[in-house]
Amino acid sequence: MQEELFTSGRNIPHIDPYLQIWHWPISLYLFLGGLAAGILFFAALFYVMGKEKEYPAAVKFASIIPPIALSIGLLALVYDLTHKLYTWRLYTTFRIESPMSWGAWVLLIVTPLSFMWLFSYYAEIYPKTEEKLQLLKKFKFLKTFEQFLKENRIYIAYALIPLTLVLGVYTGILLSAFNARPLWNNAILGPLFLTSGLSTGAAAIIIMAKTKKEKHLFGKIDLALIIVELALIVHMIMGYYAGSQVQLEAMQLLVGGDFTLMFFGFVVILGLILPATLELIELIGYKVPVIVPAMLVILGGLIFRFVMVEAGQLTRFLY
Amino acid sequence: MRYAMVIDTLKCVGCSDCVVACQTENDVPIGFCRDWITETVNGSYPNLNLELKSERCNHCDNAPCVRCCPTGASHSVAGGIVLVTADECIGCGACIESCPYDARYQHPDGYVDKCTFCHHRLEKGQLPACVSVCPTKCMYFGDLDNPNSEVSQLLKNRKHKTLAPEAGTNPHVFYLI
Numbered sequence: 497m498q499e500e501l502f503t504s505g506r507n508i509p510h511i512d513p514y515l516q517i518w519h520w521p522i523s524l525y526l527f528l529g530g531l532a533a534g535i536l537f538f539a540a541l542f543y544v545m546g547k548e549k550e551y552p553a554a555v556k557f558a559s560i561i562p563p564i565a566l567s568i569g570l571l572a573l574v575y576d577l578t579h580k581l582y583t584w585r586l587y588t589t590f591r592i593e594s595p596m597s598w599g600a601w602v603l604l605i606v607t608p609l610s611f612m613w614l615f616s617y618y619a620e621i622y623p624k625t626e627e628k629l630q631l632l633k634k635f636k637f638l639k640t641f642e643q644f645l646k647e648n649r650i651y652i653a654y655a656l657i658p659l660t661l662v663l664g665v666y667t668g669i670l671l672s673a674f675n676a677r678p679l680w681n682n683a684i685l686g687p688l689f690l691t692s693g694l695s696t697g698a699a700a701i702i703i704m705a706k707t708k709k710e711k712h713l714f715g716k717i718d719l720a721l722i723i724v725e726l727a728l729i730v731h732m733i734m735g736y737y738a739g740s741q742v743q744l745e746a747m748q749l750l751v752g753g754d755f756t757l758m759f760f761g762f763v764v765i766l767g768l769i770l771p772a773t774l775e776l777i778e779l780i781g782y783k784v785p786v787i788v789p790a791m792l793v794i795l796g797g798l799i800f801r802f803v804m805v806e807a808g809q810l811t812r813f814l815y
Numbered sequence: 816m817r818y819a820m821v822i823d824t825l826k827c828v829g830c831s832d833c834v835v836a837c838q839t840e841n842d843v844p845i846g847f848c849r850d851w852i853t854e855t856v857n858g859s860y861p862n863l864n865l866e867l868k869s870e871r872c873n874h875c876d877n878a879p880c881v882r883c884c885p886t887g888a889s890h891s892v893a894g895g896i897v898l899v900t901a902d903e904c905i906g907c908g909a910c911i912e913s914c915p916y917d918a919r920y921q922h923p924d925g926y927v928d929k930c931t932f933c934h935h936r937l938e939k940g941q942l943p944a945c946v947s948v949c950p951t952k953c954m955y956f957g958d959l960d961n962p963n964s965e966v967s968q969l970l971k972n973r974k975h976k977t978l979a980p981e982a983g984t985n986p987h988v989f990y991l992i
Contacts, residue, residue: 498855498856498857499855499856500853500854500855500856501853501854501855501856502851502852502853502854506848506851507846508846508847508848508920509846510920510921511911511917511920512917515911515912515917517908517911517912517921518908518912576907576908577905577906577907577925578906578908578921578925578926579904579905579906579924579925579926580905580906580925582886582902582903582904582905582906582925582926583905585886585888585903585904585905586885586886586905588886589886589887591884591885591886591887593882593883594882594883594884594885594909595883596883596885596907596909597885597886599885600885673882673883673913674879674883674909674912674913675879675913675915675982675983676879676912676913676914676915676982677912740981809912812915812917813915813916813979813981813982
């Protein structure tokens with residue numbers, strides 16, 4: 497038996513008895529970043545494949561989400577900083593070993609690109625708004641800019657494909673780079689968060705889609721991604737199970753601990769297995785309102801980020 | 816030059832003088848600390864073993880806080896001391912998450928703060944505040960690269976340990992056991 501007490505000094509806010517340094521804005525951002533990365537990835541991919549007309553929701557209509565999601569996500573990130581006025585310091589250096597530095601720079605590129613992507617389709621997807629505001633007619637430079645974007649859309653798409661993948665992976669690597677938090681410290685978290693981000697992105701496209709064909713295709717894509725995600729979660733748990741004492745204790749939180757209901761109930765069953773089953777039933781030919789599995793996937797993705805951020809901070813090294 | 820601290824757990828009585836000295840010397844805000852005392856009881860009654868330790872930042876060679884810092888505010892200087900530049904720190908908390916020793920905290924002014932091995936005192940040729948006040952003289956400070964220094968000799972002749980060596984950080988606060 498070992499019992500350790502702090503006899504003096506330690507009762508530091510947000511650190512003792514366990515870390516609470518990262519709060520809900522970080523979880524929210526990790527979710528929104530993944531969602532935006534997923535949608536933009538599919539938009540760029542289907543544009544490059546020349547399927548713009550066949551799958552308009554993926555390429556055009558869903559593109560309203562990423563700029564909003566990334567803006568809210570960035571505001572949330574800055575809100576959680578404690579030395580906010582120095583945020584610009586992120587952009588005076590690039591630190592190759594720091595995942596957060598990678599993320600800051602990727603966001604600096606992807607966020608404007610997401611706005612450009614939306615703007616290049618603005619007149620096409622919101623003709624009524626444009627009729628009322630007459631933005632492109634009133635301001636010549638906007639029209640020129642739109643023209644420029646339309647001509648160069650293919651280059652934006654080529655840039656977005658790798659960048660969104662980096663963004664999606666980084667939301668996981670951000671956590672897994674901390675070896676002091678055994679729950680996060682596994683190599684699978686990057687691919688897992690990327691898959692989850694792509695899956696929530698596909699679900700958002702399903703909600704925005706108008707044609708049956710598009711809903712079906714993204715239903716299939718989402719189903720495949722959910723299966724991959726479930727496999728990755730199994731691998732993650734196996735990794736903890738085969739790990740050291742600290743990892744075993746970290747696993748306890750998810751398997752048979754405080755976060756079991758949240759993780760297995762809300763993330764794995766309601767957020768992955770149930771929507772996968774519903775999507776499968778729909779694919780076989782039964783009528784299922786696709787918005788239900790899509791919303792479940794999105795909510796599951798959100799809860800997953802909250803569980804990982806909060807549970808991870810409860811885990812630590814023993815000494 | 817590689818600074819290190821050696822603490823004799825057999826001599827430490829857990830008086831907390833080092834904690835108070837640090838808070839006074841470094842103007843640590845109330846409710847926070849850069850060093851602290853732990854009391855660890857091992858075994859089961861009646862065979863108990865009590866160990867008292869003064870803990871702080873370990874000024875690791877492979878410092879995860881320096882690796883994770885997105886702005887370079889956390890950095891290592893000559894002598895292996897890990898420091899934080901307040902006006903480069905954005906308060907993101909990555910270093911706090913990455914530290915296996917929970918040695919850092921967010922200062923009420925926003926930036927992240929921690930033990931500096933009293934860098935400002937070392938520059939003047941003085942010992943860190945905690946070492947200089949220890950009433951049982953259980954704390955030693957010096958250069959590990961010099962084989963004749965007090966710390967090198969102690970580590971050569973006495974059994975010692977570091978905290979969480981399995982974290983791979985190569986810490987530089989040693990405990991004589």
